[in-house]
Amino acid sequence: MSAKVSLVIFLTLLIASCSAKRKPYTPCKSLVLFFHDIIYNGNNAANATSAIVAAPEGGNLTKLAAQFHFGNIAVFDDPITLDNNLHSKPVGRAQGFYIYDTKNTYTSWLGFTFVLNTTDHQGTITFAGADPIMQKTRDISVTGGTGDFFMHRGIATIMTDAFEGEVYFRLRVDIKFYDCWSY
Amino acid sequence: MSAKVSLVIFLTLLIASCSAKRKPYTPCKSLVLFFHDIIYNGNNAANATSAIVAAPEGGNLTKLAAQFHFGNIAVFDDPITLDNNLHSKPVGRAQGFYIYDTKNTYTSWLGFTFVLNTTDHQGTITFAGADPIMQKTRDISVTGGTGDFFMHRGIATIMTDAFEGEVYFRLRVDIKFYDCWSY
Amino acid sequence: MSAKVSLVIFLTLLIASCSAKRKPYTPCKSLVLFFHDIIYNGNNAANATSAIVAAPEGGNLTKLAAQFHFGNIAVFDDPITLDNNLHSKPVGRAQGFYIYDTKNTYTSWLGFTFVLNTTDHQGTITFAGADPIMQKTRDISVTGGTGDFFMHRGIATIMTDAFEGEVYFRLRVDIKFYDCWSY
Numbered sequence: 001m002s003a004k005v006s007l008v009i010f011l012t013l014l015i016a017s018c019s020a021k022r023k024p025y026t027p028c029k030s031l032v033l034f035f036h037d038i039i040y041n042g043n044n045a046a047n048a049t050s051a052i053v054a055a056p057e058g059g060n061l062t063k064l065a066a067q068f069h070f071g072n073i074a075v076f077d078d079p080i081t082l083d084n085n086l087h088s089k090p091v092g093r094a095q096g097f098y099i100y101d102t103k104n105t106y107t108s109w110l111g112f113t114f115v116l117n118t119t120d121h122q123g124t125i126t127f128a129g130a131d132p133i134m135q136k137t138r139d140i141s142v143t144g145g146t147g148d149f150f151m152h153r154g155i156a157t158i159m160t161d162a163f164e165g166e167v168y169f170r171l172r173v174d175i176k177f178y179d180c181w182s183y
Numbered sequence: 184m185s186a187k188v189s190l191v192i193f194l195t196l197l198i199a200s201c202s203a204k205r206k207p208y209t210p211c212k213s214l215v216l217f218f219h220d221i222i223y224n225g226n227n228a229a230n231a232t233s234a235i236v237a238a239p240e241g242g243n244l245t246k247l248a249a250q251f252h253f254g255n256i257a258v259f260d261d262p263i264t265l266d267n268n269l270h271s272k273p274v275g276r277a278q279g280f281y282i283y284d285t286k287n288t289y290t291s292w293l294g295f296t297f298v299l300n301t302t303d304h305q306g307t308i309t310f311a312g313a314d315p316i317m318q319k320t321r322d323i324s325v326t327g328g329t330g331d332f333f334m335h336r337g338i339a340t341i342m343t344d345a346f347e348g349e350v351y352f353r354l355r356v357d358i359k360f361y362d363c364w365s366y
Numbered sequence: 367m368s369a370k371v372s373l374v375i376f377l378t379l380l381i382a383s384c385s386a387k388r389k390p391y392t393p394c395k396s397l398v399l400f401f402h403d404i405i406y407n408g409n410n411a412a413n414a415t416s417a418i419v420a421a422p423e424g425g426n427l428t429k430l431a432a433q434f435h436f437g438n439i440a441v442f443d444d445p446i447t448l449d450n451n452l453h454s455k456p457v458g459r460a461q462g463f464y465i466y467d468t469k470n471t472y473t474s475w476l477g478f479t480f481v482l483n484t485t486d487h488q489g490t491i492t493f494a495g496a497d498p499i500m501q502k503t504r505d506i507s508v509t510g511g512t513g514d515f516f517m518h519r520g521i522a523t524i525m526t527d528a529f530e531g532e533v534y535f536r537l538r539v540d541i542k543f544y545d546c547w548s549y
Contacts, residue, residue, distance in 0.1 A: 025333075025334075025364065040422070040423070042423070051422045051423070051436065051437045052422075052423075053237075053420040053421060053422055053437045053438070053439060053465075054236040054237040054256060054419075054420040054439070055236060056223070056234040056235075056236055056244060056258075057223070057225070057234070057235075057243075057244040057245055060423075061422060061423040062423055070234065070258070070260075071234045071236045071258050072236070073236060073237070073256070073258070073280075073420060073439070075422075075436070075437050075439070075465050075466075075467050076467065077436075077467045077468045077469065077473070093468075095467045095468070095473060095475055095496050096465075096467065096475045096496075097439075097465055097467075097475065099236075099258050099279075099280055100258075101258050101259065101260045101278045101279065101280070102260045102276075102278065103260065107260070107278060109278055109279045109280065109294070109295070109296065111294060111475070111477060111494065112475070113475065113494075113495050113496035115496050115498070124495060124496055124505070124506075124507075126494050126495045126496075126506075126507050126509070128294065128296075128309050128311065128326060128327065128494065128509075129296050129307060129309045129327065129329070130278050130279075130296035130298050130307055130309075132298070139307070139329035139330065140307075140309075140327075140329065141307075141309050141326065141327025141328065141329060142327070143309070143311075143326045143327050143494060143507065143509045144494065144495065144506075144507025144508070144509050144519070145507065146495070146505035146506065146507060146521055147505065150391075150521065151391075151519065151520075151521070151544055151545070153327070153334065154334075155329055155333065155334070178334055178364070179334070181391065181544070208516075208517075208547065236420075237419040237420040237439060238419060239406070239417045239418075239419055239427060239441075240406070240408070240417070240418075240426075240427040240428055253417065253441070253443075254417045254419045254441050255419070256419060256420070256439070256441070256463075282419075282441050282462075282463055283441075284441050284442065284443045284461045284462065284463070285443045285459075285461070286443065290443070290461060292461055292462045292463065292477070292478070292479065294477060311477065311479075311492050311494065311509060311510065312479050312490060312492045312510065312512070313461050313462075313479035313481050313490055313492075315481070322490070322512035322513065323490075323492075323510075323512065324490075324492050324509065324510025324511065324512060325510070326492070326494075326509045326510050336510070336517065337517075338512055338516065338517070361517055361547070362517070
């Protein structure tokens with residue numbers, strides 16, 4: 001192979017590596033995790049992992065509000081597991097809040113962080129975005145990370161894996177990082 | 184043109200494309216949208232798109248608090264339009280919350296998402312940041328996106344386009360993305 | 367030096383500058399700042415810079431809640447200083463909210479913005495993430511910036527520099543930006 005041809009190949013590869021933002025994107029890291037939310041209803045103090053802390057006029061803090069829970073804010077500290085079993089050994093905590101923000105359907109807005117603390121993963125992943133609960137899957141933004149997830153960004157696909165009345169729900173979160181920084 | 188000169192030009196262009204973070208920055212995508220907030224005051228349940236859900240001691244949920252509304256949190260699900268007319272066909276919903284956070288002037292902190300669902304735009308744009316309301320224009324961060332706005336980041340310039348008493352306000356949002364990922 | 371050797375050196379440097387995300391990372395910009403939070407307790411209206419605005423069932427807005435303050439949301443507008451003296455000339459305001467989100471230890475979730483307005487720094491820095499208060503240092507994400515911090519991202523290391531009862535605390539924030547855009 002001539003030097004000239006080598007150079008062309010080399011430069012082509014170089015350009016490809018520089019202008020990396022082309023589809024289809026391949027995640028540089030992926031995680032699938034579950035978290036479990038048990039909301040306080042006045043009778044389950046021992047088990048509850050979340051609590052209603054704000055409600056619209058006429059609402060209260062032990063029952064989700066009338067119009068599709070519009071105006072409720074819940075604060076949570078939920079166990080994260082590797083599978084869909086509430087009783088599996090937690091690998092971390094999902095901490096933050098959700099608000100119900102629509103009057104004529106169920107939607108919420110999420111701001112929360114996964115705090116992971118295992119031999120496999122040490123660090124935090126922070127999420128923000130709209131969660132149109134009634135859709136089978138919905139994407140929210142991964143806006144930052146620390147530790148093993150230093151400076152990471154990505155997309156999380158959320159699925160409601162189970163819900164029981166207005167007390168328990170379980171979310172499956174498929175996290176795909178597209179911007180990874182090794183640390 | 185000699186091969187050598189071509190190579191120099193080529194490499195120069197290559198360097199320029201690699202070290203892209205130089206001013207002046209040109210947005211890779213821009214959008215101008217309006218959203219409309221009608222806050223619940225006890226008498227406008229049918230029209231209201233937002234509600235006060237938290238207030239400081241002594242406050243209530245149908246009237247914004249005394250000291251420049253310090254301590255109020257409002258949850259909203261506001262229509263987004265392409266122009267400044269509340270009655271134009273919505274292109275999506277602005278969903279999230281704002282808090283009033285200063286005792287001696289009007290400032291707020293915003294965490295919200297534009298959920299767009301039209302033939303032109305499908306996806307979400309998430310915003311976070313301080314909003315010093317009394318300034319004519321103020322910049323907040325676009326921290327993430329999904330769908331057509333997959334992994335996007337940028338800056339949104341907010342202007343109060345109209346306000347009527349303490350019930351209605353309309354914001355104009357000039358979104359400029361500087362980090363775009365085609366999808 | 368032959369033209370060929372020059373070219374190799376040149377291309378090597380070019381590759382290095384393109385694939386920048388390698389450890390060890392060096393911050394492109396660093397800042398150390400302090401902010402001071404005086405929470406309203408019913409008797410300190412003149413000095414208070416923050417207020418409890420949401421509480422779990424049974425709680426109130428002048429006293430942090432019983433179970434490690436689980437379920438409290440506080441809104442704040444705190445002075446930022448260059449040193450650890452509450453009475454130093456402020457260089458800006460820290461504005462946003464924190465929530466206490468665990469029932470069996472002190473942890474919070476933070477969403478806030480530094481609004482800086484001095485000859486040295488004009489612009490905003492927005493933070494989000496979990497704050498496990500009892501740890502000596504904890505990292506949260508810097509998710510965006512405006513003005514001098516246009517499009518910046520990074521990591522902030524938070525330390526509790528002082529606290530006095532349940533009324534005053536001071537945080538030291540070491541901000542390290544790893545993604546800087548000159549503006």
